[in-house]
Amino acid sequence: MRMISRRDAMALGAFVAVAGHTGVIASPVEAESEIAKFSAGATPRTGNITIDLPEIAENGNSVPLAIAIDSPMTERDHVSEVLVVAERNPRPVIAKFQFTLMAGRAQASTRIRLASSQSIIVLAKTNSGALLMGQKPVKVTIGGCGG
Amino acid sequence: MAEKPRIKLPSQARKGEIIEIKTLVSHAMENGLRRDQNGVTIPRKIINRFVCEFNGQLVFRCDLDTAVAANPYLQFFAKVEGDGTFRFSWTDDDGSTLTAEERIIVTA
Numbered sequence: 269m270r271m272i273s274r275r276d277a278m279a280l281g282a283f284v285a286v287a288g289h290t291g292v293i294a295s296p297v298e299a300e301s302e303i304a305k306f307s308a309g310a311t312p313r314t315g316n317i318t319i320d321l322p323e324i325a326e327n328g329n330s331v332p333l334a335i336a337i338d339s340p341m342t343e344r345d346h347v348s349e350v351l352v353v354a355e356r357n358p359r360p361v362i363a364k365f366q367f368t369l370m371a372g373r374a375q376a377s378t379r380i381r382l383a384s385s386q387s388i389i390v391l392a393k394t395n396s397g398a399l400l401m402g403q404k405p406v407k408v409t410i411g412g413c414g415g
Numbered sequence: 416m417a418e419k420p421r422i423k424l425p426s427q428a429r430k431g432e433i434i435e436i437k438t439l440v441s442h443a444m445e446n447g448l449r450r451d452q453n454g455v456t457i458p459r460k461i462i463n464r465f466v467c468e469f470n471g472q473l474v475f476r477c478d479l480d481t482a483v484a485a486n487p488y489l490q491f492f493a494k495v496e497g498d499g500t501f502r503f504s505w506t507d508d509d510g511s512t513l514t515a516e517e518r519i520i521v522t523a
Contacts, residue, residue: 330484341494357482358448365491366476370469372433372494376477379484381446413448413482 299353299360299389306351306391310399317390317402325382328412333362334377337392337400341367347374349393356386358413382406383413420515422503427520428495436467439488440505440513446481462487464506470499497521 320334339347350365367374374392385407392400420440428434440462447459465477465487475491493501498521505513 334490354482359446359481361480362482363480364478366473366478368473368475370472370474370494371492373492375492376475377488377490378477379488381482381484412484413446 296355296360299355302353302361303351303389303391306349306393307399310397312391312399312401314401316400317392319388319390319402319404320377321388321404321406324407324409326409328382328384328408328410330379330412331382331406331408332377333380333388335365335375335390335402337374339374339392339394341369341372341374343369344395346395347392348395350374350376351391352380353389353391354380354382354386355389357381357383362388381412382408383411384408420503420505420513422515422517424493424501424517424519426518427522430496430521430523431494432521433492433494434519435490435492436501437488437490438465438467438503439486441486442505442507444479444481444483444485444487448481460508462505462507464504465489466504466506467491467493468502469493469495471502474501495519495521 316338318336325331335350337347346369347367352362353360354362362380365376387403387405390402418441420438423437425434442462445457445460449457451457459481461479461481463479465479467475474493477489479487499519501517503515
């Protein structure tokens with residue numbers, strides 16, 4: 269029988285440490301399934317979405333987030349639905365926005381909770397069925413999801 | 416949800432103008448992941464839906480999840496074509512709803 273080397277032991281320890289966290293931190297797989305559900309088969313096009321987030325969020329309990337989708341917001345061409353996802357949050361979906369022509373602009377902002385450093389993904393659907401996607405990384409100093 | 420929501424929007428606008436609306440309501444947005452001193456999970460209780468209507472027509476809606484921070488703040492826009500009333504509503508997990516109304520005068 270082979271002795272377990274120090275390196276193996278370290279690797280095992282690291283694995284256990286990561287595995288021990290899976291109950292708290294959602295895997296990006298869950299985020300992906302939410303994105304797939306929202307996309308309904310459409311392939312997203314990158315661009316036209318501005319995501320405003322601090323580069324480093326010191327307190328994950330309240331992180332200002334602003335999204336803006338470049339859209340004429342006319343009868344013929346407007347954004348109808350927006351999904352905001354934090355891929356490493358315990359519950360990846362942060363919010364869903366619904367805009368109408370009466371909103372005039374496909375823009376909104378709020379304050380969110382982030383469990384750890386990760387990427388925020390924004391998907392926007394237009395009335396013509398086009399799907400837009402934007403992404404922005406954010407570093408979080410102190411996580412804000414309890415647990 | 417006893418406290419009055421805070422709403423900021425202009426009292427007057429020009430026809431066709433896009434105005435900014437800011438809302439804030441006091442709420443713990445308990446995410447259901449935290450535990451109390453005895454290790455018992457504190458049940459989830461959040462505002463899960465916000466709706467803004469103008470003269471009965473939908474302007475903006477937000478389905479909030481547990482990752483929206485306490486005292487949910489929402490900023491968005493509305494295009495006004497005439498006088499009317501904005502109606503705002505916040506729906507809690509417990510089914511209760513908080514509402515508020517604001518009038519706006521639109522000039523040509």
